[in-house]
Amino acid sequence: MIKVSGLTKDYGARRAVHNLSFDAQQGEIVGFLGPNGAGKTTTMRILTGYMPPTDGEAIVAGYDVVEESLEVRRRVGYLPETVPLYSEMVVFDYLKFMGELRHIPNVDDRVDEVLDMVGLIDRANGYIGNLSKGMRQRVGLAQALLHKPEVLILDEPTLGLDPSQVVEVRELIREIGKERTVLLSTHLLHEAQNICDRVLIINKGKIVAEDTTENLQARLIGAERVIVRVRGEADELADAIKQVKGVRGVETKDDGAVEFEFASGKDLRPEVAKQVIKSGYDLLELRPLGISLEEIFLELTGSDSRKK
Amino acid sequence: MRTIWTIAKREFDNYFNSPLAYAVALAILLPLGIYFSLIMWVSAEQAFYGGGAPESTPINWLFVFLMIFLSPALTMRLLSDEARMGTLEIMLTAPVRDFELVAGKWLGAMLFVLSLALLTLVYPIIMNNFVSPGIDWKVILSSYIGLILVCSALLALGVGISAVFTNQFAAFFTTLGLFFFLWFMVSLPASYLQEGGEVLNYLSLSTHFSQSMNIGTITLGDIAYYLSLTALGLFAGTTAIEIRRWH
Numbered sequence: 287m288i289k290v291s292g293l294t295k296d297y298g299a300r301r302a303v304h305n306l307s308f309d310a311q312q313g314e315i316v317g318f319l320g321p322n323g324a325g326k327t328t329t330m331r332i333l334t335g336y337m338p339p340t341d342g343e344a345i346v347a348g349y350d351v352v353e354e355s356l357e358v359r360r361r362v363g364y365l366p367e368t369v370p371l372y373s374e375m376v377v378f379d380y381l382k383f384m385g386e387l388r389h390i391p392n393v394d395d396r397v398d399e400v401l402d403m404v405g406l407i408d409r410a411n412g413y414i415g416n417l418s419k420g421m422r423q424r425v426g427l428a429q430a431l432l433h434k435p436e437v438l439i440l441d442e443p444t445l446g447l448d449p450s451q452v453v454e455v456r457e458l459i460r461e462i463g464k465e466r467t468v469l470l471s472t473h474l475l476h477e478a479q480n481i482c483d484r485v486l487i488i489n490k491g492k493i494v495a496e497d498t499t500e501n502l503q504a505r506l507i508g509a510e511r512v513i514v515r516v517r518g519e520a521d522e523l524a525d526a527i528k529q530v531k532g533v534r535g536v537e538t539k540d541d542g543a544v545e546f547e548f549a550s551g552k553d554l555r556p557e558v559a560k561q562v563i564k565s566g567y568d569l570l571e572l573r574p575l576g577i578s579l580e581e582i583f584l585e586l587t588g589s590d591s592r593k594k
Numbered sequence: 595m596r597t598i599w600t601i602a603k604r605e606f607d608n609y610f611n612s613p614l615a616y617a618v619a620l621a622i623l624l625p626l627g628i629y630f631s632l633i634m635w636v637s638a639e640q641a642f643y644g645g646g647a648p649e650s651t652p653i654n655w656l657f658v659f660l661m662i663f664l665s666p667a668l669t670m671r672l673l674s675d676e677a678r679m680g681t682l683e684i685m686l687t688a689p690v691r692d693f694e695l696v697a698g699k700w701l702g703a704m705l706f707v708l709s710l711a712l713l714t715l716v717y718p719i720i721m722n723n724f725v726s727p728g729i730d731w732k733v734i735l736s737s738y739i740g741l742i743l744v745c746s747a748l749l750a751l752g753v754g755i756s757a758v759f760t761n762q763f764a765a766f767f768t769t770l771g772l773f774f775f776l777w778f779m780v781s782l783p784a785s786y787l788q789e790g791g792e793v794l795n796y797l798s799l800s801t802h803f804s805q806s807m808n809i810g811t812i813t814l815g816d817i818a819y820y821l822s823l824t825a826l827g828l829f830a831g832t833t834a835i836e837i838r839r840w841h
Contacts, residue, residue, distance in 0.1 A: 297841070334687040337839045360689040370680030374611050386600045387688050429684070 287312050287437055287467035288333065292342035295328050295491075302328045304491035305342070310484075312436075315463035317482030318471035325491040326471040327367055330439050333469070334364040347436045360388070363435035367442045367471075369426040373415035377406065380414060381428055388433045400428045405454065419446040427455065431462070438462060440470040444477060456481050511535070511547040512555060514562060515571035520544065526565040530557050545575070597690055598698040605672065605702025618664045619710055622657060629656055630717045634724070647725045650718040651808050654737045657714060658744050658803055661707070662777050665745070666769035668706065669752025671762040672699040673831065677838065678760050686839065696753060696831035700824075703749040711741060733810035740807025743820035744799065748773060750827030757834035773799070 288310040295303040303325040310316040318326045332339045333346050335355040344351045347361035372380055378397060385393035401407045404424040409417065414425060423446060430438060443459065444452045459468060460481055472478055478485050479499045487495040516523060524538045527546055532554050536546045548554040555572060562569050609615035630653055637648035673696070676682040685695055718734050752769045759765040781798035784791035795801050802816040 331683075331687075336683055336687045337841075356689050356691070359687055362687070364684075364687045366680065366683045366687075368680045368683075370682075370684055372608075372681060373679075374608065383600065383604050384684075384688065387597060387690055389596070 289345040293339050294341040296340045302491055308486055310467050310469055312467050315468040315482050317478035317485045319478050319485055320488035324488045327441055330441050334362055334439055335359045361436045363430035363438045365426045365430045365440045369422050371414045375414055377412055378410040384429050385432050390433055400431050404428045420451045437467045443470055511575045513543055513545050513573050513575055515543045516567035517570055526561055530561050597694045601698025602701035605699055606705040609706045618667055621664055622660050626653055650721050651737045653717050654741050655808055658741055661748055662773045665748045666752055666766045668703050669749055669756050670766040672753050673757040674759040674762045674765045692835040693832045696828055700750050700753045707745045736810045736812050737808045740803045744803050747820045747823035750824040754827035754830035757831040
């Protein structure tokens with residue numbers, strides 16, 4: 287449904303997107319993950335026919351975004367990051383206008399249907415200018431869904447929503463993603479983990495990783511990290527754990543807990559537990575620390591803010 | 595065509611949400627009303643001493659003259675504001691051709707001005723009742739065709755300039771400057787020139803209307819002039835939007 291190859295976009299001398307290639311199938315929700323300025327919005331603007339790429343090719347819903355831009359635009363629903371809306375218009379009238387631009391038959395009924403979907407039916411006759419940020423976001427989403435697009439491109443769809451709205455919008459996206467292609471960008475890692483089937487991590491205009499969230503975790507860790515807690519003083523605990531063969535990266539935390547890791551595939555937890563008890567400690571906790579997408583992300587993008 | 599009409603309709607409705615559009619309507623219709631009353635009053639006085647019948651075409655001249663100053667206010671925000679508010683991104687990712695967007699904006703402004711022009715039809719109608727054997731409707735028709743053509747050119751140029759700017763006031767003053775130049779200045783040197791004066795006269799916004807259509811003569815040259823300016827404005831606007839896509 288989306289097929290991008292060698293996509294490049296320059297703004298003057300600055301290269302915003304560099305030789306990007308990926309694809310997305312029907313019924314798939316693909317997350318576009320990256321820090322601000324990574325090229326997410328630029329890529330989405332190219333895919334929606336807003337701007338042409340400097341180089342490369344993008345096929346969306348079966349049409350080339352440059353050669354057959356209008357065909358692409360007919361089949362794509364787009365929610366830009368800033369959610370631009372005509373604030374002087376009434377919600378219903380705005381959606382009706384957008385529907386008429388897209389030649390939707392029985393546009394009034396369809397607008398009601400979409401307003402119901404995003405939970406704004408009671409604000410249909412209100413001015414857009416009077417809506418809260420979260421409601422504006424939902425008007426933008428309604429606009430993107432109006433023509434039942436084959437491909438939905440959402441730039442930071444949950445930005446500025448309150449927690450309960452975030453849950454609702456994610457639910458809605460998941461529902462839509464069952465039969466259509468959804469490409470969404472986010473800088474919230476748990477959001478990507480939560481709704482996306484697949485994640486593309488992009489930094490400085492390049493894709494640095496592409497996989498399902500589970501595979502990304504498995505691929506990147508290579509080792510499993512475990513935390514051990516015991517009752518009372520644990521001055522010698524670290525030394526005791528170090529004696530177990532295969533254990534590495536032993537570290538004592540400020541609160542007395544000890545962390546260590548071992549190569550994936552060979553679980554050393556039973557050995558460590560025996561060792562801890564043999565050394566005379568009362569074992570309180572022995573728990574694997576799943577690596578978060580957050581860490582993967584920092585690892586891949588080589589960010590300086592990485593905490594260690 | 596349907597897309598152009600959808601955009602035009604929204605823009606037309608939008609004028610009635612804007613205090614500026616009401617101000618423009620007042621600034622046109624009020625002077626016209628006063629002027630009409632004066633014409634009627636003066637010709638009534640003169641009729642007593644055997645003066646000629648009143649004419650309503652000077653009212654259309656005043657309409658067009660006021661449009662030079664007021665139409666930039668009607669077109670300034672049409673595209674510049676879309677760029678500023680970001681709604682241009684929505685329009686440019688909807689299945690709308692760049693030309694359709696620009697033409698729709700122009701048509702919306704035209705509809706607003708045409709509805710004002712429609713209101714001014716009361717003047718010749720009233721006048722017709724006071725003059726025997728009635729006024730010359732052919733001149734009135736020619737005058738209104740001229741008025742529509744001038745407004746079409748002014749609004750198209752205004753929309754074209756609005757597409758270039760993100761700030762509506764920048765668009766306003768640029769448009770005003772251009773109209774001022776085309777109306778008053780471009781033909782000024784014509785009388786001092788040995789040759790080429792006709793070219794400058796041809797370029798003037800006012801001569802085709804004041805000295806031609808508004809006195810009942812329509813030439814192909816006049817029509818071509820205003821239609822060319824309309825096309826130029828719409829083309830410039832479309833090009834400006836296309837260039838915007840690259841940024």
